Amino acid sequence: MTSEETPITSKMELREELxxxxxxxYENEVDVEGGFACRNGAEHPDWDVVVTEVKKNGHPE
Known part of the structure; x- marks a missing residue:
């Protein structure tokens, strides 16, 4: 974490950051769909993140 980052302390904050x-x-034309292995060394768990685009249902967020 850099000095400019604020700690994430809830699932809601994590969701907003993600x-x-x-x-x-997406705005910088990066293909964000797919799987991403997040290896974090011995001091943190590893995660496997899968991003899938979903069709909008017509309701605003």
Missing amino acids: KALLRRA
């Missing part, structure tokens, strides 16, 4: 990250990537 949403912002995915939007930034």
Whole structure:
């Protein structure tokens, strides 16, 4: 974490950070769909993240 980052302390904050990250990537033409292995060394767990685009249902967020 850099000095400019604020700690994430809830699932809601995590969701908002993920949403912002995915939007930034999409706006910069990064293909965000697929699987991402997140290897974190011995001090943190590893995660496997899968991103799938879903069809909008017509309702606003």
